[in-house]
Amino acid sequence: MTAGNGNGATIAVYSVKGGVGKTTFAANLAWCSAVQGGRGTLLWDLDAAGGSAFLYGLEPQKAQLAEEVFAREQPATRLIQKTAYPGLDVLPADESIRALDAQLARIGKRKRLAKLTEELSADYPRIILDCPPVMNELSAQIVRAADLVIVPLPPSPLSARAFDLVVREISGNTKRHPPILPVLSMLDLRRALHKQAQEANPNWPSIPYASVVEQSAVHRQPVGALAPQSPAAQAFGRLWAAIEKKLDQRGG
Numbered sequence: 001m002t003a004g005n006g007n008g009a010t011i012a013v014y015s016v017k018g019g020v021g022k023t024t025f026a027a028n029l030a031w032c033s034a035v036q037g038g039r040g041t042l043l044w045d046l047d048a049a050g051g052s053a054f055l056y057g058l059e060p061q062k063a064q065l066a067e068e069v070f071a072r073e074q075p076a077t078r079l080i081q082k083t084a085y086p087g088l089d090v091l092p093a094d095e096s097i098r099a100l101d102a103q104l105a106r107i108g109k110r111k112r113l114a115k116l117t118e119e120l121s122a123d124y125p126r127i128i129l130d131c132p133p134v135m136n137e138l139s140a141q142i143v144r145a146a147d148l149v150i151v152p153l154p155p156s157p158l159s160a161r162a163f164d165l166v167v168r169e170i171s172g173n174t175k176r177h178p179p180i181l182p183v184l185s186m187l188d189l190r191r192a193l194h195k196q197a198q199e200a201n202p203n204w205p206s207i208p209y210a211s212v213v214e215q216s217a218v219h220r221q222p223v224g225a226l227a228p229q230s231p232a233a234q235a236f237g238r239l240w241a242a243i244e245k246k247l248d249q250r251g252g
């Protein structure tokens with residue numbers, strides 16, 4: 001946690017599942033934080049698949065040094081890249097972190113990631129973690145580092161159960177865990193099951209299914225920059241406002 005360091009916060013976008021919208025959320029929420037919220041923001045890609053940097057048009061680095069950040073052989077600041085948006089930087093993933101879980105277990109420092117985010121919070125009041133869909137030492141470290149965990153959930157009759165599963169996985173792993181916020185992802189209200197999922201969870205924020213989100217991957221721009229008036233961009237803006245409100249409610 002970045003607590004103790006002023007108003008800094010680390011927000012993890014996490015799920016045990018792939019393809020649910022984690023990278024889309026992380027990349028777009030980071031834009032909201034930097035551009036709408038005006039806070040220096042670091043988007044940290046922890047998934048070797050490397051989607052976050054791609055969405056900002058950054059090219060993969062040939063030197064595979066990301067794992068050295070975790071070994072403390074390389075300062076994170078050396079690998080950070082600027083985006084086209086002021087106040088928004090990316091710490092890209094690369095193939096070297098494919099075995100990050102085993103590496104962290106070997107290093108044996110349970111709070112290695114939390115320490116790294118705490119150090120970075122001096123330069124970045126907001127750190128957004130784009131997480132891989134794993135349940136292991138890495139995800140345990142993510143939970144220890146995060147002030148808030150966002151869980152994207154594709155709407156289905158099982159959404160609530162899927163969320164409970166993630167909560168149970170997280171709370172089984174640690175005594176104290178940060179607040180966990182479920183968000184319906186890729187919501188398409190023309191579909192009956194999606195509508196039912198929303199009605200069953202009326203307090204969950206949602207992000208609509210939208211072609212502009214797919215377009216944003218083609219143009220390699222966040223939806224807020226590509227189509228600021230679109231429902232998807234507006235929904236990310238509202239979600240970010242809700243996140244800031246939740247962070248404000250942190251005790252102490």
Ligand SMILES: Nc1ncnc2c1ncn2[C@@H]1O[C@H](COP(=O)(O)OP(=O)(O)O)[C@@H](O)[C@H]1O
Nearest residue numbers: 018019020021022023024186208209210213214
């Ligand atoms: N709201 C949305 N509307 C349309 N497509 C979406 C939306 N959210 C995500 N997608 C698409 O779904 C796919 C998986 O999303 P992604 O963010 O990569 O998931 P994850 O990081 O959880 O694996 C991507 O092709 C992405 O463009």
Ligand SMILES: [Mg+2]
Nearest residue numbers: 022023047051
């Ligand atoms: Mg991803």
